[in-house]
Amino acid sequence: MTPTQAWRVLGIAKTGDVGAIRRAYAERLKAMDIDRDVDGYARLREARDAALRWARMKVAVDEGGLEPLDGVDAVVETPEVPAPAESSSWLYAAPAATGESDPTLTTRLGDRTAGALDVTRGVGAAQAPAVQAIEVQRDPFARPVLLGLEQDPDAVMPAWAHEQALHRLLLPDHDADEYPPLEGWEEAMARGHLKAILHNAQTVSVSAFDEVDNWLAGMLMRAWPRSSPLLEPAAAVFGWESERGRVNERPAIAFLNMRLRGLRFLEKVAEPAHPLHKAWVELTTPAQQGSRRGWFVKRRDVEQLLEGVRKNFPELEHHFDHWRVALWERGGTSSDNYGWLSGGRLALIAIILLVQIVRFALSDGEPKRQPLIDRPPVTTQQQDADRAVIERAVGSIFGSGVTFAQIQSRQPDLAALFSANRTIARSQQDTDGAYIAKVRDLVRERMYMTALVIKGPLLEDVQRIRVDILRAARKAGAAQCMTFVRTRRLGAEVALAPSLLSRESLLARRMLEARQLGPPARLPANRTSVSGAVIGRVMDRTGIGEARVRQALNNAGSDADQCAVTIAMLDVALTQPEAQRQALLSVL
Amino acid sequence: MLIGIDLGTTNSAVALWKDGKATLVPNALGALLTPSAVSVRADGTTLVGAAALDRMAAKDGATATSFKRFMGTDRKVRMGRKDLSAEELSALVLMALRDDVAAFTGERPTEAVITVPAYFNDRQRKATRRAGELAGLTVRRLINEPTAAALAFGLQDKAEREPFLVFDLGGGTFDVSIVEMFEGIVEVRASAGDNRLGGDDFNAALTTALRGRLDPESRLANIDGALAQALLLQAAERTKRVLSEAPEAEFGVTVDGERLTTRVTAGEFEAQTEGLIRRLRDPVVRALRDSQIDAASLSEVVLVGGATRMPVVRKAITRLFGRFPNSSVHPDHAVALGAAIQSGLIARDGGLEEIRITDVCPFTLGIETAERTARGMLQQGLFSPIIDRNTPVPVSRMGIYSTMSNNQKHIEVGIFQGEAREVSGNVRLGTLKVPVPPRPEGEVAIEVRFSYDSSGLLEVDVEVPATGAKHNLMIIDEEDRKSPADLEERRKALSALKRHPREDAVNEALLARAERCFEEFLGDARAIIGDRTLAFTAALDSQDPRRITDAAQDLTALLDTLEANSPL
Numbered sequence A: 001m002t003p004t005q006a007w008r009v010l011g012i013a014k015t016g017d018v019g020a021i022r023r024a025y026a027e028r029l030k031a032m033d034i035d036r037d038v039d040g041y042a043r044l045r046e047a048r049d050a051a052l053r054w055a056r057m058k059v060a061v062d063e064g065g066l067e068p069l070d071g072v073d074a075v076v077e078t079p080e081v082p083a084p085a086e087s088s089s090w091l092y093a094a095p096a097a098t099g100e101s102d103p104t105l106t107t108r109l110g111d112r113t114a115g116a117l118d119v120t121r122g123v124g125a126a127q128a129p130a131v132q133a134i135e136v137q138r139d140p141f142a143r144p145v146l147l148g149l150e151q152d153p154d155a156v157m158p159a160w161a162h163e164q165a166l167h168r169l170l171l172p173d174h175d176a177d178e179y180p181p182l183e184g185w186e187e188a189m190a191r192g193h194l195k196a197i198l199h200n201a202q203t204v205s206v207s208a209f210d211e212v213d214n215w216l217a218g219m220l221m222r223a224w225p226r227s228s229p230l231l232e233p234a235a236a237v238f239g240w241e242s243e244r245g246r247v248n249e250r251p252a253i254a255f256l257n258m259r260l261r262g263l264r265f266l267e268k269v270a271e272p273a274h275p276l277h278k279a280w281v282e283l284t285t286p287a288q289q290g291s292r293r294g295w296f297v298k299r300r301d302v303e304q305l306l307e308g309v310r311k312n313f314p315e316l317e318h319h320f321d322h323w324r325v326a327l328w329e330r331g332g333t334s335s336d337n338y339g340w341l342s343g344g345r346l347a348l349i350a351i352i353l354l355v356q357i358v359r360f361a362l363s364d365g366e367p368k369r370q371p372l373i374d375r376p377p378v379t380t381q382q383q384d385a386d387r388a389v390i391e392r393a394v395g396s397i398f399g400s401g402v403t404f405a406q407i408q409s410r411q412p413d414l415a416a417l418f419s420a421n422r423t424i425a426r427s428q429q430d431t432d433g434a435y436i437a438k439v440r441d442l443v444r445e446r447m448y449m450t451a452l453v454i455k456g457p458l459l460e461d462v463q464r465i466r467v468d469i470l471r472a473a474r475k476a477g478a479a480q481c482m483t484f485v486r487t488r489r490l491g492a493e494v495a496l497a498p499s500l501l502s503r504e505s506l507l508a509r510r511m512l513e514a515r516q517l518g519p520p521a522r523l524p525a526n527r528t529s530v531s532g533a534v535i536g537r538v539m540d541r542t543g544i545g546e547a548r549v550r551q552a553l554n555n556a557g558s559d560a561d562q563c564a565v566t567i568a569m570l571d572v573a574l575t576q577p578e579a580q581r582q583a584l585l586s587v588l
Numbered sequence B: 001m002l003i004g005i006d007l008g009t010t011n012s013a014v015a016l017w018k019d020g021k022a023t024l025v026p027n028a029l030g031a032l033l034t035p036s037a038v039s040v041r042a043d044g045t046t047l048v049g050a051a052a053l054d055r056m057a058a059k060d061g062a063t064a065t066s067f068k069r070f071m072g073t074d075r076k077v078r079m080g081r082k083d084l085s086a087e088e089l090s091a092l093v094l095m096a097l098r099d100d101v102a103a104f105t106g107e108r109p110t111e112a113v114i115t116v117p118a119y120f121n122d123r124q125r126k127a128t129r130r131a132g133e134l135a136g137l138t139v140r141r142l143i144n145e146p147t148a149a150a151l152a153f154g155l156q157d158k159a160e161r162e163p164f165l166v167f168d169l170g171g172g173t174f175d176v177s178i179v180e181m182f183e184g185i186v187e188v189r190a191s192a193g194d195n196r197l198g199g200d201d202f203n204a205a206l207t208t209a210l211r212g213r214l215d216p217e218s219r220l221a222n223i224d225g226a227l228a229q230a231l232l233l234q235a236a237e238r239t240k241r242v243l244s245e246a247p248e249a250e251f252g253v254t255v256d257g258e259r260l261t262t263r264v265t266a267g268e269f270e271a272q273t274e275g276l277i278r279r280l281r282d283p284v285v286r287a288l289r290d291s292q293i294d295a296a297s298l299s300e301v302v303l304v305g306g307a308t309r310m311p312v313v314r315k316a317i318t319r320l321f322g323r324f325p326n327s328s329v330h331p332d333h334a335v336a337l338g339a340a341i342q343s344g345l346i347a348r349d350g351g352l353e354e355i356r357i358t359d360v361c362p363f364t365l366g367i368e369t370a371e372r373t374a375r376g377m378l379q380q381g382l383f384s385p386i387i388d389r390n391t392p393v394p395v396s397r398m399g400i401y402s403t404m405s406n407n408q409k410h411i412e413v414g415i416f417q418g419e420a421r422e423v424s425g426n427v428r429l430g431t432l433k434v435p436v437p438p439r440p441e442g443e444v445a446i447e448v449r450f451s452y453d454s455s456g457l458l459e460v461d462v463e464v465p466a467t468g469a470k471h472n473l474m475i476i477d478e479e480d481r482k483s484p485a486d487l488e489e490r491r492k493a494l495s496a497l498k499r500h501p502r503e504d505a506v507n508e509a510l511l512a513r514a515e516r517c518f519e520e521f522l523g524d525a526r527a528i529i530g531d532r533t534l535a536f537t538a539a540l541d542s543q544d545p546r547r548i549t550d551a552a553q554d555l556t557a558l559l560d561t562l563e564a565n566s567p568l
Helices: A003-010 A018-031 A038-064 A072-077 A103-108 A159-170 A184-203 A206-222 A228-238 A251-269 A277-284 A299-312 A314-319 A322-330 A343-362 A380-398 A404-410 A412-427 A432-454 A456-475 A478-487 A498-513 A532-542 A546-553 A559-575 A578-585 B050-054 B086-105 B122-134 B145-154 B199-214 B225-243 B266-272 B274-278 B281-291 B311-321 B334-346 B484-496 B502-520 B523-542 B545-564
Strands: B002-007 B011-018 B021-024 B037-040 B045-048 B062-065 B076-079 B082-085 B111-116 B138-144 B161-169 B174-182 B185-194 B248-255 B258-265 B301-304 B356-361 B365-372 B378-387 B391-393 B395-402 B410-417 B427-435 B445-452 B458-464 B469-474
Touching: A003 A018, A003 A038, A018 A038, A018 B185, A018 B356, A038 B391, A038 B395, A159 A184, A159 A206, A184 A206, A184 A228, A184 A412, A206 A228, A206 A251, A206 B281, A228 A251, A251 A299, A251 A314, A277 A299, A277 A322, A299 A314, A299 A322, A380 A404, A380 A412, A380 A432, A380 A498, A404 A412, A404 A498, A412 A432, A432 A456, A432 A498, A456 A478, A456 A498, A456 A559, A456 A578, A478 A559, A532 A546, A532 A559, A546 A559, A559 A578, B002 B086, B002 B122, B002 B145, B002 B334, B011 B086, B011 B334, B021 B334, B037 B050, B037 B086, B045 B050, B045 B086, B050 B062, B050 B502, B062 B076, B082 B086, B086 B111, B086 B122, B086 B484, B111 B122, B111 B145, B111 B334, B122 B138, B122 B427, B122 B484, B138 B145, B138 B334, B145 B161, B145 B174, B145 B185, B145 B301, B145 B334, B145 B356, B161 B281, B161 B311, B174 B281, B185 B281, B199 B225, B199 B248, B199 B258, B199 B266, B199 B274, B225 B248, B225 B266, B258 B266, B266 B274, B266 B311, B274 B311, B301 B311, B365 B395, B365 B445, B378 B395, B378 B445, B391 B395, B410 B445, B410 B458, B427 B458, B427 B469, B502 B523, B502 B545, B523 B545
Parallel strands: B002 B111, B111 B138, B161 B301, B185 B356
Antiparallel strands: B002 B011, B011 B021, B037 B045, B037 B062, B076 B082, B161 B174, B174 B185, B248 B258, B356 B391, B365 B378, B365 B410, B395 B445, B410 B427, B445 B458, B458 B469
8 A cells, every 4th residue: 555545544644643643543443343344444454554654754764864755655665664762662663673772672681881882683683793893802702711611601791792702603704605513612612602692581571582582593594504503402492393383483493493303313313223223324434435335224224214314304414425325326226125235145144154153152262352341440550651642642743842731722622532542542452653653643634634624725735745645655555555545544564754744743733723623524525627738747757558547536446556646646736726726636 | 231251261250331330240159250160069950159169179079160271172071960061161150140140230131242362263262152152142242351451451541552461361371462552442463372371280280299298198099080189279279379478388188087288388389380481481472573562662561360460470570571560450350341341332332432442363364275396296284374363353365276186176175273384283164165167287266265353253255266156154163053943952951950049159159168168177177167067057957047147157257267267
């Protein structure tokens, strides 16, 4: 309805006087029998609402010192604009969105002083808190604080600060499309902030509660999947799940509810009792070259799992190993129900099993115990010895001067890995050297995987070292070289030059400082095309024919060829122009 | 004559518009509230109100309370030799109220305005309407309880009011309405609620929490389960009332002449009811969201319903709204008074000519549809809303739908009420089968028009433009489809129940109370009650009015003294 019509229906001249509009409306309403004239009633209400909207606009325009718009239709089409200062609700105003214009809102949301620390959010939905509005000196996060462990979170900081801090943790960079998952310390902090926010939301008034609800939902959605550890507790407090399947389910809530179901499924399928557990384990186990489909996994289950996940929880698909999935999908036409386990093979396995059993039965003496179960008691002496070994490993990997305590503070999950491996090494009675080699492999793997994610100069540095390691490995045999490529584990026979090790420890130290040694991320399959010129140079360097080079590039052919080609490719790639270089380095 | 009735879960009240104001009508016992309880004695006579409530723990006969909770369902309660549904039980309460008005004014009321929770669905409203008809009252209008309360609140001073919120937590239902008043218009902006939340739930929570402590030896297991539960719930109600004023109260029952007691503090009670308190928030948020009103800009929060007396509830409300609520209306009387005002409006009484009420439809109404998914599969059972919730009523809206398979011969229009995206989660109101000309899929369209009137009655019109055929469905239940003769028959069956003459109500109630007290008290007190009761029954048998009055006075005085200084 246009305002012109609205004024006609109300029977009054255009006016900004709300009282006059209401009087006209009341008069018309009393004159009609609304049950007999349903359409007339609907028209009258619409006219009243349009007139009130116009009146409110006029007030806003007058106060803003602007000329009222003459094209009245245009005024009506303009969406709700929160009136400044007075947002009288019978004007059908949406609640004012800023903390400033509504003093009660400001006080409710914490002790923030209006203006200076204005945080725009709430009905403005997932609006980001104006981070820049916070002066750095007042930023409670200028120095690291251990959060989320206090009895009363409010005692440490006001609610708004928790909201900003959480926002910054979840969405550290405004322009990025996707963020890595929260790291251990980040997650702990985020949980702490969330706890405080939820606690606060439960004690404030309904409107503020509703605002926090909307704001948090919007933010968790935007920061997904980074925000996944926070979803369960938030959903429980705001009762998001009760909204599931409702006609008016808010979009953000609909999104989060889907994710929530995904998380629940993940939890359930990880339990051995779940009917699809085997299929899940099968599909999530990373496959390597020469891997085959798992035994005793039913094709039906795998198909059901794949279809279910793709249909219901597409975000869970990244848990699968793409290679493994391909293994199952390639054999789509095969009719055997037990994958690799069929016919003759079954018989063969049965025989092997039988032989093993017989051997086991004949062998006297106790069956070997599982070392992990038979954990010898730990004495303080041993603990001290362990600590010394760990310190030695740290010194040898990161160079002298770096201590285990530093790793614990910089990269707690890596530190946990060091100690866990130490415990295992002790129980298996490995030598200290073997332990150090093992953790070195782990650190090296993390360096490589992180570099693949971050790319840029870091990837070049890492690959430069890697090619030298490969060269060293080749001296011990092509098999050693390829084992390293495939498993990222370096054989004991391979000897690395001290200069190479010191280069590596320098880089490791740099990455540790930058907290870049997190758990290896799962990388999507990556492909790039290799130009003829590059292949030509590889042929020149290796002296291998084109056919064999191409074969090696496709992970086929002899180990010697593959190793030589990999090294040559890395060498060539490092001399290529920037764009080409990055593309090649990230697939090698 | 037209009366206004508040048919509540625990208490009912009746009021009428007289001499320019709403007046509550006292019952035979002189009380303004009549408990919504019906009891059938072993001899088949029925009792309604306080007498029935006192007989709740009696071992003979049966007593029904809180039956409003299963209004509109097929559930029946065994009462003596008959099974009675919620609407029949409600009809008995309505009859008692009707008789009270007849005794008060000397004129028999024939028409009524009855209040229902705003969040009552179509079926529950229909059942309430039928209960009125069964009681011999023509139901002129069903009005939402919070709307009625708002009327009573607004007419106190007839001032203009910015939107205010009516927070109606009764015995069994919870409603929230946002209402605005200006220029003699009472406009409901939004309503939301929870049909399964009320004072009864607080009693149940207390019972569950304390039963183990009260009865560690499981003595209660020796008596009938329903009876034990009734005893416990009554005890919980008493404890709850004491806790509204004192920081600590006793929770106790008498089983087989033995007294079991335990003490409970307000803090414990608060901890036990935390889950219930949390459920208060959701409807409030929904109503505010739907009406786009900020809680801070509400001019008042008006409390209605007996359960809002609980300090835990008041504390929660103060926290929810960041202010203290307005308790200027009587929480138990406001709804009945509002109903009486509405009846005055319908009767076009002089003093009220100026007021108009506009309400909203609290549920979404729509039809069942199917959709083709991206994979070409047919997904059925989807809910397609036609009238959104909190739309002002009366309203008429249309939706256009088309066939989904080739040569489809008819379309089945399933009519639903609710908020779930899949119809299985909603309430089915009816079905309409519409024949259509066989054509390729998608070529035949139908127009479905929903008309919802201000009493909450839905009418569905379906038109097939291809043939010009029109189909109409008044949404009526199976019950309604039965002929008027059928209704008459049920009415007769109800009247055939031996109802106690109203004149005897006082004596009956006194006897029931004496019996209850006899069960509850022990020792000397019990002996004295027994003596006085015997004297009273002897007086009743003598039929000498003066003797009866004297004996009744004695007994009442005794019971009053005992209960006021309860050793319990």
